[in-house]
Amino acid sequence: MSNPLLEIKNLHASVAGKEILRGINLTINQGEVHAIMGPNGAGKSTLSAILTGNPAYEVTEGEILYKGKDLLAMKPEQRAWEGIFLSFQYPVEIPGVSMVNFMRAAVNAQREYRGLQPLTATEFLKLMREKRAVVQLDNKLANRSVNEGFSGGEKKRNEIFQMAMLEPTLSILDETDSGLDVDALRIVSDGVNRLKSAERSSIVITHYQKLLEYVQPQFVHIVYKGRIVKDGGPELGDRIFAEGFDWIRQEVEL
Amino acid sequence: MSAEKQYIELYNSQRPLIDANAAPVLNACRESAARVLAEVGLQKAKDQTHTDPSEMLAADYAINLARHEVPTSREDLFTCAVPEMSTSVHFLVNEQYVGGKHRDNGYFAGSLREFATQYPDIASQYYNRLASQPTDTGDPRSRRYEACSFGESALNTMLCQDGFVLYVPSGFEVSKPLQLISLLRAVDDLMSVQRLLIIIEDHATASLLVCEHASRLNDLSHLLSLQVTEIFVGNAATFDFYSLEEHHDLCQRLGQIYVHQKAASNVAIGLYALTAGQTRNRVHVCLAEPEASIQLYGMATLDASQQVDNLTFIDHQAPSCQSNELFKYVLDQKSRGSFLGRILVRKGSDKTDAHQTDRNLCLTPDTRMIARPELEIYADDVKCSHGATVGQLDQNALFYMCTRGIPESEARMLLMFAFMSDVIDGIRIEPLKDRLRHLIEKRFRGELTQCKGCAVK
Amino acid sequence: MREENKSEDVLKDITSGEYKYGFTTDVETEVIPTGLNEDVVRLISRKKGEPDWMLQFRLDAYNWWKEQKRPEWGHVKVEPVDYDKISFYAAPKKKSENKEVDPEILKTFDKLGIPLHERDMLLGNMPSQGSGESMMAVDAIVDSESQKTTYRDKLAELGIIFCSFGEAVREYPDLVRQYLGKVVPTRDNYYSALNSAVFSDGSFVYIPKGVRCPMELASYFRINSSGTGQFERTLIIADEESYVSYLEGCTAPMRDENQLHAAVVEIYVHERAEVKYSTVQNWYPGDKNGRGGVYNLVTKRALCAGDYSKISWTQVETGSAITWKYPSCVLKGEGSSGEFYSVAVTNNYQEADTGTKMIHIGKNSSSRIISKGISAGHSQNSYRGLVKVLPGADGVRNYTQCDSLLLSNTCGAHTFPIMDIQNPTAVIEHEATTSKINQDQLFYCQQRGIKEEDAVSLIVGGYAREVVQKLPMEFAVEAQKLLSLSIENSVG
Secondary structure: OOEEEEEEEEEEEOOEEEEEEEEEEEEEEOOOOOEEEOOOOOOOHHHHHHOOOOEEEEEEEEEEOOOOOOHOOOOOOOOHHOOEEEEEEOOOOEEEHHHHHHHHHHHHHHHHHHOOOOOOOHHHHHHHHHHHHHHHOHHHHOOOEEOOOOHHHHHHHHHHHHHHHHOOOEEEEOOOOOOOOHHHHHHHHHHHHOOOOOEEEEEEOOOHHHHHHHOOOOOOEEOOOEEEEEEEHHHHHHHHHHHHOOOHHHHHHO | OOHHHHHHHHHHHHHHHOOOOOOOOOOOOOHHHHHHHHHHOOOOOOOOOOOOHHHHHOOEEEEOOOOOOOOOHHHHHHOOOOOOOEEEEEEEEEOOOEEEEEOOOOOOEEEEHEEEEEEHHHHHHHHHOOOOOOOOOOOOOOOOOOHHHHHHHHHHHHOOEEEEEEEEEOOOOOOOOEEEEEEOOOOOOOOEEEEEEEEEOOOOOOEEEEEEEEOOOOOOOOOOEEEEEEEEEEOEEEEEEEEEOOOOOEEEEEEEEEEOOOOOOOOEEEEEEOOEEEEEEEEEEEEEEOOOOOEEEEEEOOOOOOOEEHHHHHHHHOOOOOOEEEEEEEOOOOOOOEEEEEEEEEEOOOOOOEEEEEEEEOOOOOEEEEEEEEEEEEEOOOOEEEEEEOOOHHHHHHHHHHHHHHOHHHHHHHHHHHHHHHHHHHOOOOOHHHHHHHHHHHEEEEOOOOOOOOOOO | HHOOOHHHHHHHHHOOOOOOOOOOOOEEEEEEEEEOOOOHHHHHHHHHEEEEEHHHHHHEEEEEEEHOOOOOOOOOOOOOHHHHHHHHHEEEEOOOOOOOHHHHHHHHHOOOOOOOOOOOOOOOOOOOOOOOOOOEEEEEOOEEEEEEEOOHHHHHHOOOOOEEHHHHHHOOEEEEEEEHHOOOOOOHHHHHHHHHHOOOOOOOEEEOOOOOOOEEEEEEEEEOOOOEEEEEEEEEEEOOOOOOEEEEEEEOOOOOOEEEEEEEEEEEEEOOOOOEEEEOOOOOOOOOOOOOOEEEEEEHHHEEEEOEEEEEEEEOOOOOOEEOOEEEEEOOOOEEEEEEEEEEEEOOOOOOEEOOOOOOOOOEEEEEEEEEEEEEOEEEEEEHHHHHHHHOOOOOOEEEEEEEEEEEOOEEEEEEEEEEEEEOOOEEEEEEEEEOOOOHHHHHHOOOOHHHHHHHHHHHHHHHHHHHHOHHHHHHHHHHHHHHHHOOOOOO
């Protein structure tokens, strides 16, 4: 029996007056892993921005239900409390704000929303230690300012570390694999896989085969010119890696 | 008697003569200018610059109100250091337009007096519109930064009889750069009351190079050039204005450039002082409508007792405008320089992008450089920055070059030249860029002294 | 661990947005009649039992001041002060003859988190602090008089003098006479002259040769009475190879009137000595509509007279309706160094015009300026600075960075620096940026579930961190809290 977690219906969205999404329809049930693929500029990252409520993007039409609730009516932080997590394609640097303070503010805000007491300093540090091990994030990085001076790979691992801390219901990995070497990619994938469960779902946006091999999505969607033009299983991903997007383009243009 | 009174008295006694040798449009502005001058006076510079307009104007200069012809040979004029750059060359001797090559094919370039007589409607629409009104910055705390220049502008307006006009009507593109050779020349102390009026209408394009020269006929006569330049740039119009100064030590220049830009207009201003006596330039740019952009560059290579002050004010009055400022000085011997750059971003001017850089090299203990970059911001969605440095040549680089066998003097020259390169790269007229590189190199090599360098004797 | 507890406290405390120090203390106070004339100057001097030379110093200052015009420069709108309506001397009456401090006063300082008992010498309500308790000696000043100076005896064993200015005039007249007005001459400016004429109390510090002061010295200023001004005077002398870290904090009750605070701080630093001067300024800023608040018009200057001497100013300015202050460094000694670290926060209708002057006279002297302005509401926040290198000062280095952060579209952020360089061997760098809070950072925090207001507070804290971490630990905590409180409700 399927239990829809996320339902996107006829979603149109634009940024700076330019329409990027032109009618996306997508349903994600609990426990499913979906991959979204498509050429550059197809609208993949716009979709993740819309799901998380980035104010720079405007929804012009359509609706999104998350756990049956109107997602678009929620503020970004409320979506986070409801369990939506985005691993940013370009994680943001916040000078002067230590990872510890940043994460504690995030974790405790979520706990408050769920009616839980904030974690004590000791509990929190214990949690940090545990989760850091998941992505093998250096202790030193955790004490530095958020993403400041991190290498590309460190930033991505830091994203997965935060995901582990916040234990989201729906995680969106926006090209988390780009710029990672093979070892780092395995660490990141392991982190993602450990969080898999019957309740949790993921959306993986990627250009590369490797990550899909590790994470193994059940569903693959091809986004082209702001629409999902093809749905399929893992075999669709394989074909994209083998042949590229040209055949999709031709199919759509016809 | 204070300096302004001396000029007002001159004006009152010579009014018929002044009017007779000008044009009605110019004459119509004199009374109010005289009132402004009497009111604000020629204020003493209080803003930590080296030149002092009230002092510069205190001397008893002759003014050629009767418009006597100044004997000048064609040869004198054509030996400008930037030859062959333009097919349209115009000449001013002191303030007087003495002709030039101009084929009238859709735009006007020539005498202000003639323009004001022939096209009084257009002239009165623009003439003295920028130079007569102090800017209200909208905040009582804000100093009337530019107020002290209005006395000088009023003095110019009160006495102005001629100058140069460039009028480019809507949609017209002047494909080749225009060149204006402005020569100061007098046997006795003389003040030139010079006026430039530039009107670039909507979607029009033009560029103008002004070469400032001065004849040194003897070692006694002091020359003062009191200049007011008003530049109007229409919607989506493009205009480049470059001023190349090669004055000698007995010259003083009090220049005021007012720029008014409409929507999506694009302007480049470059002030290049190769040699100077005492120069004080004020540039007042008003970005009045959205998406206008200005590139304001300046450079000074100074030695002996030369002084150059550049005071700039960029007023962001509308959203989504851009300004980019770069000023560079190299100071040698006993020269003095100052740069005062103010950027004002008014309330509501969101998406403003305003950047300013001022870099200076001081080469000897007797130089003095004052840098005063200011940001005044009343909008929140802005990206503004300024940076200023004062220093000397990179000793490590110098040493490195010497170890490679480059003589120290050559190495210094190369580094100074490299220092100036970005301010030259900003020039959008290729032949001028090349020419200026050549001139700056000569300047640093000491081959461009004030007398030799100014090809005009 | 410690660091983290600190931030936890900070986060916990970002809940109540009002000015927390706005209460008044009900003590019997002696207030002299309002207005300023020569008799008032004489009266103040008499009340303080001063010697004749001190009175002459005051009269000289008064006579010059009354001829001067109120300065009008600066990017602030200061309403003219009616000196006839201010009382220039107010002091809580002592309860008994045995010089005991009024229990109400003790309670006040307790409430402010400044215990005046020598035993529990921790500043701030920080029960979670486990280790590293630092000692602090406090000089507590209410209105015109010092109430108590702690740890005097312990410090005296090392030859350190830490007492109220009034006591110093009586007990160490030679030292005071030698240094008073040497760094900030009476006629330096309008407000320094006013202060010199009517100054009430303040702190006096002398650190003898070769002594490192083992504890933080702190002065805590409180305006309590209405219709008064505070004119404190602080003089710090660091003799050769000595070191001291000095802190200053200030609060005032909420009042509808504009109260005047015109202080003078002079610091004299001898060869190889080092002084750190930290301020957390939290005078009453006025209400949401700009009514009331303290006019904070202050002259602070340090003279690095000796070779390799060092002065470091750190200030966190969150209070006052008007702030007009430029803690300056005269770098006279060879190789001397001056630092200025500042965070100035303005909200509602506050106006701050603050910065520093670095006057390089000595060879190889260096200076560093880090200024962070944060403007919110309808406030105006300006950095004003001067870096001057005189002809004989070879090898000078200066680095200046001043950044402004805008939190509303109705406030203003301005930068007015001057560099006046008269020596070619100087290397002077100045950078400034102005921008609004980074929207990407804000969204990133929100995506992680941090509320917008908390996210702003977090980002602003990070922005100010470089300066705040220069403060001694206890003040840093206080400063973090103040920052959060000051910008509260500023997100539109």
